């Protein structure tokens with residue numbers, strides 16, 4: 351897919367008891383780069399001594415060998431971030447450090463606290479002063495309000511008050527704490543590397559540092575990693591397994607497994623289902639790089655229409671290069687993608703995309719293919735129609751932005767000027783992970799947590 355300026359998922363990484371912790375965090379974050387390209391940071395240390403480095407840019411731009419060498423200690427946590435339009439303010443870049451009761455806490459966070467404003471207002475009324483608009487600072491204030499010395503006790507009291515989707519890694523007292531919200535909306539996996547434990551948003555980061563996958567952090571679980579191993583506790587009685595479907599459809603790297611299901615295999619199966627549901631007579635099947643390629647392979651296999659590479663992505667254009675000017679942003683698709691004329695000219699194409707959010711990216715891509723001489727374009731979307739906002743960190747937060755919330759399929763087909771446009775059904779989506787329950791709130795409007803305040807705000811913008 352091509353970036354469009356919405357907020358993406360963040361990525362978190364942590365490693366405990368490793369002689370080269372900061373370097374490992376660097377490699378781990380590098381593998382998680384697809385989850386956020388705006389800013390990144392690593393905090394490393396032990397025995398109460400910590401160093402941190404963070405800044406805007408890609409992982410390899412922010413961290414040089416010299417900087418990594420200064421990040422000493424056997425414990426490290428790191429974060430890659432994508433912020434909403436408006437840029438990254440340095441005080442919002444993670445990890446986030448805070449001190450209380452003579453302890454230094456480091457915190458990295460992925461997701462979204464739905465009741466952030468209510469909790470913040472409450473804290474401010476009781477004297478807290480906020481320096482950032484980050485969810486992490488909220489946690490810091492909530493923990494500092496607590497009277498307990500034991501981080502697990504404090505964490506339990508704080509986490510139970512949070513509504514939303516989150517995966518945290520917290521570093522304190524030479525220990526790491528890894529936490530997932532009670533519905534398991536955001537992924538977080540644990541691995542082992544010799545005597546060290548590793549925690550990461552995706553298993554691709556475990557692979558990158560040579561760690562062996564042990565298990566996922568469970569919904570509502572607090573995993574404590576300490577010098578004698580790991581121990582587990584739960585902060586919520588009510589727990590469900592409801593990973594965000596968009597993790598499989600779009601966010602995760604194809605080599606990552608979540609809940610035992612591989613993202614590439616999920617996407618390939620979704621392509622097969624799409625072919626069964628919406629067949630079409632065509633010459634070639636092609637996907638939009640990168641996140642739609644697996645689904646396109648599945649569609650081609652099932653339909654027996656040859657798979658072709660019709661679009662080439664320039665992988666060397668960083669997000670920050672595209673970000674500064676509106677003119678460049680508008681041309682982002684042309685800078686990032688090129689059509690192979692010899693492949694598409696005169697052909698009837700099945701064009702697979704993983705999802706339609708605002709609807710603008712596909713307009714540019716279909717035009718690119720039409721200009722390259724495509725004879726017919728049949729668009730097939732490997733997900734159901736996104737008709738509802740998401741409040742859990744994907745930042746599709748209002749109806750107005752979502753083209754399928756207010757446009758018919760036929761109108762969008764005509765806007766693209768393509769021969770046909772079809773989406774995968776919810777039934778087919780469910781068949782892609784038959785043994786797992788996923789959050790499908792953005793397709794159905796049926797949310798998992800109490801999101802009334804946000805819903806009312808979003809409806810007002812309709």
Ligand code: AMP
Nearest residue numbers: 351356357705706707708709710711744
């Ligand atoms: P658009 O319809 O122009 O908003 O762009 C849709 C493309 O963005 C799809 O091809 C997806 O790969 C990708 N996408 C899906 N969800 C998101 C999201 N929350 N943030 C950024 N990109 C997304």
